[in-house]
Amino acid sequence: MSHGPSAPASSHASGHGHDTPYEPVFTPGSARKKELDDIITRYPDKRAALLPALWMIQQERGWIPEAAMIEVGDQLGCTAAYVKGVVTFYTMYHQHPVGRHFIQVCTTSPCLCAGADKVVEAFLEHTGCKELGLTSADGKYTVIEVECLGACGFATPVQINEEYVENVTPEQVPAILAGLQ
Amino acid sequence: MGYPHKSHPRETPVLSKHFGEAEARTLDGWKKRGGYKALAQALATDPLAIQDVIKASGLRGRGGAGFPTGLKWSFMKIGDGKPHYLCCNADESEPGTFKDREIMRWTPHALIEGCAIAAHAIGAETAYIYIRGEFTEPIRVMEAALAEARAAGIIGKNAMGSGKTVDVWVHKGAGAYICGEETALMNSLEGKRGNPRIKPPFPAVSGLFGKPTTINNVETLAAVPHILNNGAEWYKAMCLASPKSTGSKLYSVCGNVAKPGNYEVVMGFSFKEFLYDLCGGPLPGRKFKALIPGGSSVPTITIEEAEQVKMDYEGFLEQGTMLGSGGVIIFDDAQSMPRQLARIARFYAHESCAQCTQCREGTAWMTKILERIVAGQGTFEDLDTIFDLSEQMTGKTICVLSDSCGAPVVSGITKFRGEFEALIKGRRSSTVAVGAP
Numbered sequence: 001m002s003h004g005p006s007a008p009a010s011s012h013a014s015g016h017g018h019d020t021p022y023e024p025v026f027t028p029g030s031a032r033k034k035e036l037d038d039i040i041t042r043y044p045d046k047r048a049a050l051l052p053a054l055w056m057i058q059q060e061r062g063w064i065p066e067a068a069m070i071e072v073g074d075q076l077g078c079t080a081a082y083v084k085g086v087v088t089f090y091t092m093y094h095q096h097p098v099g100r101h102f103i104q105v106c107t108t109s110p111c112l113c114a115g116a117d118k119v120v121e122a123f124l125e126h127t128g129c130k131e132l133g134l135t136s137a138d139g140k141y142t143v144i145e146v147e148c149l150g151a152c153g154f155a156t157p158v159q160i161n162e163e164y165v166e167n168v169t170p171e172q173v174p175a176i177l178a179g180l181q
Numbered sequence: 182m183g184y185p186h187k188s189h190p191r192e193t194p195v196l197s198k199h200f201g202e203a204e205a206r207t208l209d210g211w212k213k214r215g216g217y218k219a220l221a222q223a224l225a226t227d228p229l230a231i232q233d234v235i236k237a238s239g240l241r242g243r244g245g246a247g248f249p250t251g252l253k254w255s256f257m258k259i260g261d262g263k264p265h266y267l268c269c270n271a272d273e274s275e276p277g278t279f280k281d282r283e284i285m286r287w288t289p290h291a292l293i294e295g296c297a298i299a300a301h302a303i304g305a306e307t308a309y310i311y312i313r314g315e316f317t318e319p320i321r322v323m324e325a326a327l328a329e330a331r332a333a334g335i336i337g338k339n340a341m342g343s344g345k346t347v348d349v350w351v352h353k354g355a356g357a358y359i360c361g362e363e364t365a366l367m368n369s370l371e372g373k374r375g376n377p378r379i380k381p382p383f384p385a386v387s388g389l390f391g392k393p394t395t396i397n398n399v400e401t402l403a404a405v406p407h408i409l410n411n412g413a414e415w416y417k418a419m420c421l422a423s424p425k426s427t428g429s430k431l432y433s434v435c436g437n438v439a440k441p442g443n444y445e446v447v448m449g450f451s452f453k454e455f456l457y458d459l460c461g462g463p464l465p466g467r468k469f470k471a472l473i474p475g476g477s478s479v480p481t482i483t484i485e486e487a488e489q490v491k492m493d494y495e496g497f498l499e500q501g502t503m504l505g506s507g508g509v510i511i512f513d514d515a516q517s518m519p520r521q522l523a524r525i526a527r528f529y530a531h532e533s534c535a536q537c538t539q540c541r542e543g544t545a546w547m548t549k550i551l552e553r554i555v556a557g558q559g560t561f562e563d564l565d566t567i568f569d570l571s572e573q574m575t576g577k578t579i580c581v582l583s584d585s586c587g588a589p590v591v592s593g594i595t596k597f598r599g600e601f602e603a604l605i606k607g608r609r610s611s612t613v614a615v616g617a618p
Contacts, residue, residue, distance in 0.1 A: 045371065051353065054355070055353060089374040090355035091355075109477060109510060152279050155435060162317040163318075164317075
């Protein structure tokens with residue numbers, strides 16, 4: 001439930017920017033195509049594989065370009081407009097490229113008790129992102145606030161790409177960033 | 182509970198007994214702990230007989246609503262010739278709640294076993310575990326456990342050699358609190374925007390893919406194997422107060438407290454003892470001030486009210502709040518209630534699916550007013566407006582997200598009006614201790 005990036009980041013973040021030609025993910029015979037076809041068999045309606053298909057796109061391309069919405073729509077028998085409607089509903093799908101390290105700091109009530117707002121400030125300062133949702137000039141980081149990561153007893157939790165870091169304090173932020181490749 | 186703290190002697194660890202034991206995550210480890218006996222027995226038992234055991238146990242939904250689980254299952258007409266579905270709601274996103282995450286991280290097979298038993302009991306061959314997208318680790322653990330169970334023939338076609346098909350799949354969400362609402366969850370699973378549906382029709386009539394469906398919370402399903410193994414009477418006996426609330430319950434405790442974490446106690450346990458003994462009381466030099474005991478959607482209570490509570494569905498209601506999900510958020514005397522409640526309102530404004538006007542506009546408006554008050558720009562009329570607004574937002578929308586925004590706020594203003602008035606009068610609240618953020 002992230003507050004998604006508010007502005008497009010520059011294209012160097014993931015190597016797949018708005019201007020990069022789109023390479024399809026579900027090409028015939030590819031591992032992803034096989035994976036998608038396998039997932040489709042779990043449901044009576046192949047459209048149920050839409051969220052999984054979008055996850056695969058994001059894993060491969062770093063975000064969900066409009067061309068991918070056409071590709072996914074073709075795979076699952078729906079229009080690109082329909083796919084866009086779904087993409088825009090869910091906050092975890094990136095509609096713009098983001099930094100290599102996508103940092104989500106939980107600031108919901110229990111984390112606010114623990115001083116999550118100060119953790120956000122520390123990440124903004126040490127990544128050089130300056131503003132929430134913007135990507136740092138080197139394309140390494142994007143920092144956003146997130147609505148409840150569901151780890152309230154380990155405040156403040158921070159999600160960096162796929163991983164949770166728990167009990168984060170502002171003082172730990174430089175070391176956490178230094179540990180990222 | 183065993184993770185991250187050692188289990189307290191006054192806890193009753195049933196679901197949390199193996200939290201923190203890496204071996205319990207594996208199939209062999211789970212079998213060593215008595216796993217999959219209940220499923221083997223269940224698959225050889227008539228579905229209606231399983232429903233009867235669950236009914237007799239008194240198990241009620243642990244996701245927040247507290248609906249009797251056996252009764253819910255009995256709404257599914259066995260043998261109606263239609264495919265039936267089970268959805269496990271693992272979209273745990275209610276601020277203050279992090280119990281299902283631990284169940285999935287440490288005892289994935291307990292959930293798989295519960296899902297498979299429930300699926301059989303409602304005449305379903307397929308169960309989907311809908312896990313919120315942020316829960317990457319629980320998803321990995323669940324996927325690994327499912328792969329093991331599938332390879333061992335425990336789930337799938339001819340599950341445990343029973344001749345019956347019970348398939349269980351993980352479905353990953355993508356960031357939307359509202360998908361924890363059962364009809365929104367079904368829409369999301371179908372590959373749609375997660376907008377809640379108008380009820381009726383209820384899911385048992387027309388649910389996932391338009392077919393009869395039951396949706397149960399993770400904690401509810403994880404309790405099922407234990408009930409079958411130990412019997413309904415054993416479960417029913419875990420009751421210290423109201424006979425309508427039975428069994429053990431996991432509580433997630435967070436906010437300003439010495440030992441945040443998950444705790445499992447029997448229904449009817451003293452909230453006072455729970456807060457001061459099990460959870461270690463307030464932080465050094467602080468005092469508890471207020472609590473939201475059932476996830477952020479339930480009314481705020483004062484510590485004085487909390488100390489009277491017997492922890493069960495009825496006990497929390499008696500003090501004007503709800504057991505909800507069991508996510509206990511604690512605020513101490515250093516916290517500003519206006520600031521905290523404004524943050525909670527902002528959560529709901531962000532998570533509104535925006536279908537219903539009352540919710541889309543109301544949650545945003547309430548947030549604006551509260552943030553204005555916190556910024557020292559509020560008026561006394563603002564407080565009246567919030568009460569009026571909350572009334573317009575309650576009971577008038579497709580789902581209860583709208584109601585959930587008003588519940589903690591209105592009760593919070595009623596009980597801590599002084600703090601709001603102090604901000605409106607342009608000075609810091611006298612009830613907030615020195616050193617407050």
